[in-house]
Amino acid sequence: MVWTHTSSHPVATTAVFGPWLGRILMRLRAALSPAPTAPGWPAAVIAAADQLPGTDAPGIGLRRIGRHAAATPAITPTASLRGGAPAPVAIAPAAARFYGLDxxxxxxxxxxxxxxxxxxxxxxxxxxxxxxxxxxxxxxxxxxxxxxxxxxxxxxxxxxxxxxxxxxxxxxxxxxxxxxxxxxxxxxxxxxxxxxxxxxxxxxxxxxxxxxxxxxxxxxxxxxxxxxxxxxxxxxxxx
Missing domain, CATH: 3.40.50.2300 (Response regulator)
Structure with a gap:
């Protein structure tokens, strides 16, 4: 959760720190807004990211990671990728050879x-x-x-x-x-x-x-x- 502080005197703040700070605060509030009233870029991305795989609704293939969701991606075992358990490879020891003997x-x-x-x-x-x-x-x-x-x-x-x-x-x-x-x-x-x-x-x-x-x-x-x-x-x- 991100906490923001909204000053009760925005005009004074803008006067002190310049107009750029006011624009940044306005963009932060817009980005953190939970449900924008008009469809825009943040809402479209969030909706597409929340789309569950396997449904007919359009999506962009992203998965939104929430606070309680596991952040570690699932790893597919190598055996599953190959279609079965890997067959053991027998490595025969190298036979000793004569080098100094005629x-x-x-x-x-x-x-x-x-x-x-x-x-x-x-x-x-x-x-x-x-x-x-x-x-x-x-x-x-x-x-x-x-x-x-x-x-x-x-x-x-x-x-x-x-x-x-x-x-x-x-x-x-x-x-x-x-x-x-x-x-x-x-x-x-x-x-x-x-x-x-x-x-x-x-x-x-x-x-x-x-x-x-x-x-x-x-x-x-x-x-x-x-x-x-x-x-x-x-x-x-x-x-």
């Missing part, structure tokens, strides 16, 4: 493990990338790893084979008999990854399980490099 340089991957079923996440990674791998259960004299082609790689799941104490002798025999096979040890018992050359007599790389995909890729790429150092050491000992 996959063509790996002829075959032997996995020495006694785990039942899949067990090792790295087997899924090998399968996803199409790297050929073969599971074996021992390093005895007739094991296929002894006749492996050039570029072969061996993953040794130590925790299912009795630990490093049980595998020390078989690994040393393999390192001397087939020094060209890159060997990566996998274990939950080691404190951290080892990408150095301190354990070359047993393996080229040691990974702590569980390991991230990036660590596994780095191990596969680094193992042949350390293996070359191991072969160079053996040749030096033989001279």
């Amino acid at each position: 996959e063509e340089a790996v002829s075959v991957v032997y996995v020495l493990s006694h785990r039942s079923g899949a067990g090792l996440t790295c087997l899924d990674w090998l399968a996803d990338h199409g790297l050929p791998f073969r599971r074996i259960g021992a390093l005895h004299a007739t094991a296929p790893v002894w006749s492996a082609p050039q570029g072969a790689l061996l993953l040794v799941d130590l925790d299912t084979l009795g630990g490093i104490s049980e595998m020390t002798e078989p690994l040393m025999r393999l390192r001397l008999g087939r020094p060209d096979i890159s060997v990566v040890l996998l274990s939950e018992e080691v404190e951290t990854h080892d990408f150095g050359t301190e354990r070359l007599v047993l393996a080229d790389i040691t990974l702590r399980l569980p390991c991230a995909f990036a660590s596994f890729e780095f191990a596969l790429a680094e193992a042949p490099i350390n293996n070359a150092a191991w072969q160079e050491r053996l040749l030096g000992d033989q001279r």
Whole structure:
């Protein structure tokens, strides 16, 4: 509600503030008049604004917001606009890819493990990338790893084979008999990854399980490099 003050001495007010104030007060009174006697612009607009939608009476499509009317417009749900509930979109996670590994340089991957079923996440990674791998259960004299082609790689799941104490002798025999096979040890018992050359007599790389995909890729790429150092050491000992 707007309150206006009508002076009892309009002439004096006009004299003091000038004719413009009188004109403003007259326009305010005319605009706030609830029911003009003659049809004019304010009455036509108000009547058109008060026209309810869906009736036959003419209107201009406006809605008058009163004191108790909700000022917030209604929001139509997105599902109603589309004609139904939106169908959920399944987004498949991006598959991890090898970037630092020359996959063509790996002829075959032997996995020495006694785990039942899949067990090792790295087997899924090998399968996803199409790297050929073969599971074996021992390093005895007739094991296929002894006749492996050039570029072969061996993953040794130590925790299912009795630990490093049980595998020390078989690994040393393999390192001397087939020094060209890159060997990566996998274990939950080691404190951290080892990408150095301190354990070359047993393996080229040691990974702590569980390991991230990036660590596994780095191990596969680094193992042949350390293996070359191991072969160079053996040749030096033989001279």
